[in-house]
Amino acid sequence: MLDGQQRITSLGRFITNKFAIKDENGMPQIFGNMAKDKQKKILETKLLIYECVGTESQIKEWFKTINIAGVPLNNQELHNAVYSGPFVTKAKEEFSNSQNANIQKWSAYVSGSANRQDFLERALDWVSKGNIGDYMSKHRQDKNINDLKKYFNIVIDWVSSVFVDVETEMRGLEWGRFYEEYHKRSYNPTKVSAYVRKLYGDFVVKDKKGIFEYILGDNKDTKLLNIRIFDEPTKRAVYEMQTLEANTKKKSNCSLCAVGHDANKNKIWSFGEMDADHVSAWSKGGATEVRNCEMLCKTHNRAKGNR
Numbered sequence: 001m002l003d004g005q006q007r008i009t010s011l012g013r014f015i016t017n018k019f020a021i022k023d024e025n026g027m028p029q030i031f032g033n034m035a036k037d038k039q040k041k042i043l044e045t046k047l048l049i050y051e052c053v054g055t056e057s058q059i060k061e062w063f064k065t066i067n068i069a070g071v072p073l074n075n076q077e078l079h080n081a082v083y084s085g086p087f088v089t090k091a092k093e094e095f096s097n098s099q100n101a102n103i104q105k106w107s108a109y110v111s112g113s114a115n116r117q118d119f120l121e122r123a124l125d126w127v128s129k130g131n132i133g134d135y136m137s138k139h140r141q142d143k144n145i146n147d148l149k150k151y152f153n154i155v156i157d158w159v160s161s162v163f164v165d166v167e168t169e170m171r172g173l174e175w176g177r178f179y180e181e182y183h184k185r186s187y188n189p190t191k192v193s194a195y196v197r198k199l200y201g202d203f204v205v206k207d208k209k210g211i212f213e214y215i216l217g218d219n220k221d222t223k224l225l226n227i228r229i230f231d232e233p234t235k236r237a238v239y240e241m242q243t244l245e246a247n248t249k250k251k252s253n254c255s256l257c258a259v260g261h262d263a264n265k266n267k268i269w270s271f272g273e274m275d276a277d278h279v280s281a282w283s284k285g286g287a288t289e290v291r292n293c294e295m296l297c298k299t300h301n302r303a304k305g306n307r
């Protein structure tokens with residue numbers, strides 16, 4: 001048995017009557033009450049035990065091999081095994097204990113379960129800026145987890161002070177990165193809260209998860225919201241209108257080409273060569289409807305950027 005420390009310990013505890021197991025009739029039996037021949041059989045069974053000594057990367061490889069047979073260990077479970085020591089023990093007491101009263105609060109921002117080490121992984125990810133292995137290796141023999149705990153709480157407190165309402169989509173966001181990027185800016189929680197509500201209610205916003213970083217970044221990066229674009233019938237109708245007018249005026253049906261000075265100033269683009277654009281940008285209050293829709297050739301649409 002390679003990963004058998006816990007199993008070997010359990011065998012030891014069983015033969016010293018620490019717990020009972022069910023016999024073939026479903027009756028719980030402690031070792032001392034078992035038939036003598038069965039006791040003898042257990043006691044005389046030889047266990048093949050290898051005590052493994054190796055570098056951390058070798059140990060990691062062994063664990064990978066073992067895991068092919070059973071439920072795979074996830075990354076953090078592997079890290080815990082490789083860097084086992086006082087630091088991991090302390091860290092698990094705090095972050096991997098489903099009885100910890102803070103778990104519920106943390107669950108608003110961190111997804112996963114304490115048992116599968118998801119909270120510990122997030123805490124380490126945040127404090128180490130993504131270098132979990134290095135951090136665990138460096139702190140392996142530490143007798144406390146003060147820095148880890150402090151940083152995690154700073155991030156959580158910061159999030160909950162900026163965004164006073166808890167939304168489902170907040171779970172699992174990169175709060176550690178957001179904290180690093182944005183914590184020096186100041187936000188008005190009341191205004192932020194009202195703006196979150198507004199964006200949640202706007203059908204044009206397809207990606208609700210993006211709302212939080214969008215607001216943190218001063219409402220600039222609309223890509224984060226995956227803004228709903230004009231639907232096909234709208235684009236077709238606008239295309240037909242523009243093209244009809246362009247043909248009459250002998251100009252390009254792309255308004256930006258039409259005012260240009262190159263060969264494209266008279267070009268009639270096909271529908272497939274054009275894209276829809278918000279005349280008045282969505283981020284400045286422009287609606288996603290026909291009268292705010294203009295078809296531009298793809299080059300000009302791209303040049304105007306994602307607004």
Ligand SMILES: [Zn+2]
Binds near residue numbers: 256257258296298299
């Ligand atoms: Zn154009």
